[in-house]
Amino acid sequence: MSVNPQTKSATKAGVIGWPVAHSLSPALHTYWLKKYDLEGSYELLPTEPHRLGESLQTLGARGFCGANVTVPHKEFAAQAMDHLDATAAALSAVNLIIVRQDGSLEGRNTDGFGFVENLKAGVPGIDLKDTNVCLLGAGGTTKAVAYALLQEGAKLWITNRTQSKAEALKEQLEICAKGDIHIVPWSERSLALEDVKLLVNTTSLGMAAQPALSLDLDRLSTDVVVTDCVYAPLQTELLKNAKANGCRTVDGLGMLIHQARPAFRAWFGVDPQVTDELREILIQRQRELST
16 A cells, blocks of 8 residues: 555545446445545535536536546546546546646546456456457447457457447547457357457446346357456356356456546545455445345
């Protein structure tokens, strides 16, 4: 743990979204604030789309040192920033805002960082360079994960229910990142699994109250790693089936936790640890929100 004394003072942050009541971020950041004995708070900031611009511009005046941004605001928030880091600029999306001392807004994107860190924590020693990866999806999460994987040197096979979206994503990625990117028709998604070493679901399929993910895993070898960005439920049918086939699996809760680490460090001056206790607190909070 490292502490920056200049930032160890009473302050507050929050999460902006619409809706946002289901967010686990308050439980996550509150745990770290208590663990490191820091003064401060983390609040829910429900913000309708037509009020987002005003909400962002008044963050500093309302005493916020920054905020997380969740759906559906990540892309618009990027347009409203005074400064963007390289990843946020490449993705044209922001999930972390920092209010600088001069009042200007800096936008960053840590979603891909969270994904890779979660994967490396779940599979210690994993090497993504030249690894064949099958990505299910073509939305904002897919873009962040794909960009991060390309930065690690992975080779991507992207498949999505709407192929035009997958092709558009490929074009966007080719502008901001280097690497091998291929499109696989959704009808052939099971065939694409034959030579991959990592399978990633970034869609909402398999999430609670969402349609199931239909995917034949018979072509997966037992040395394949399977991960799901969904964490409600924590053990999706994809992960259960992959585990039954002998594959190593990584759930999606860690992605949420690890993407929050750079935010907490930027706002409160501490590089926080990811603990089993924190995971259990978030799992319990998810159960409460689901009832």
